[in-house]
Amino acid sequence: MHKPDKLYASPLDDLIDFRFDERVVNVFPDMIQRSVPGYGTIISTIGILAARYAQPNSHCYDLGCSLGAATLSMRARINQPGCDIIAVDNSAAMIERGQQILASDSTSDVPVTLLCADIQDVAIEKASVVVMNFTLQFIPLEDRLALIERIYQGLKPGGVLILSEKIAFEDPQQQNFQTAIHHDFKRANGYSDLEISQKRTALENVLIPETLSSHQQRLHAAGFGFSDIWFQCFNFVSLVAIK
Numbered sequence: 526m527h528k529p530d531k532l533y534a535s536p537l538d539d540l541i542d543f544r545f546d547e548r549v550v551n552v553f554p555d556m557i558q559r560s561v562p563g564y565g566t567i568i569s570t571i572g573i574l575a576a577r578y579a580q581p582n583s584h585c586y587d588l589g590c591s592l593g594a595a596t597l598s599m600r601a602r603i604n605q606p607g608c609d610i611i612a613v614d615n616s617a618a619m620i621e622r623g624q625q626i627l628a629s630d631s632t633s634d635v636p637v638t639l640l641c642a643d644i645q646d647v648a649i650e651k652a653s654v655v656v657m658n659f660t661l662q663f664i665p666l667e668d669r670l671a672l673i674e675r676i677y678q679g680l681k682p683g684g685v686l687i688l689s690e691k692i693a694f695e696d697p698q699q700q701n702f703q704t705a706i707h708h709d710f711k712r713a714n715g716y717s718d719l720e721i722s723q724k725r726t727a728l729e730n731v732l733i734p735e736t737l738s739s740h741q742q743r744l745h746a747a748g749f750g751f752s753d754i755w756f757q758c759f760n761f762v763s764l765v766a767i768k
């Protein structure tokens with residue numbers, strides 16, 4: 526069902542901004558695995574973190590769920606009465622394929638609701654776990670604080686936000702080093718220089734990375750008393766923030 530990612534393998538005259546459409550859905554598992562260092566580790570660890578923080582009679586949210594990899598990881602591990610998962614993505618193509626994948630998942634009977642919606646419009650309530658695995662980076666900069674504040678308000682005491690992001694660095698030398706090593710990672714996974722450069726251009730106006738300290742300050746400003754980095758590989762990090 527899923528094919529290898531060749532979307533940027535040939536020279537494209539008209540490089541349009543990246544969109545999560547049908548063509549991306551067809552190659553998405555291969556694309557994200559070969560582009561995000563540690564993706565498999567992050568997905569399986571989200572399940573472990575969710576098992577620790579899920580509370581009875583609460584919701585676990587997967588915001589920007591794509592094909593539901595984090596949802597399935599949580600579903601296999603959470604074990605609390607009255608706890609369900611709400612997975613949200615605004616790409617209809619992602620949600621449609623995600624439904625098919627979910628229908629063939631028999632690892633557990635934790636209820637999952639898949640919603641095709643903008644995460645900025647979805648109510649967050651009675652939440653014990655909120656996952657944003659490489660999604661905040663696609664939200665307009667000026668809307669990010671309000672979204673994190675809403676998540677904080679919707680979390681129960683003791684609840685967790687798991688936030689994974691591609692990050693930027695203030696120091697140009699560090700930025701250059703981290704970008705170069707990430708491109709080496711992509712080359713090692715079979716992407717050509719042309720694919721790396723065309724994808725970079727397509728994402729330029731769509732994926733806006735921020736520094737680690739910007740993320741930490743925003744979490745603090747939204748009310749989170751504790752946050753920590755539990756994963757970093759090059760310019761990719763994942764944080765936990767506890768209410």
Ligand code: GEK
Nearest residue numbers: 545589590591594614615616643644658659660663
């Ligand atoms: C994974 N979490 O496999 N509302 C809803 N969804 C959105 C919005 C929005 N405003 N903006 C972007 N998305 C996944 C990977 S991918 C990361 C997440 C990547 C969705 C978008 O449609 C896409 O499916 C997802 O966020 C980002 O663990 O491809 O780098």
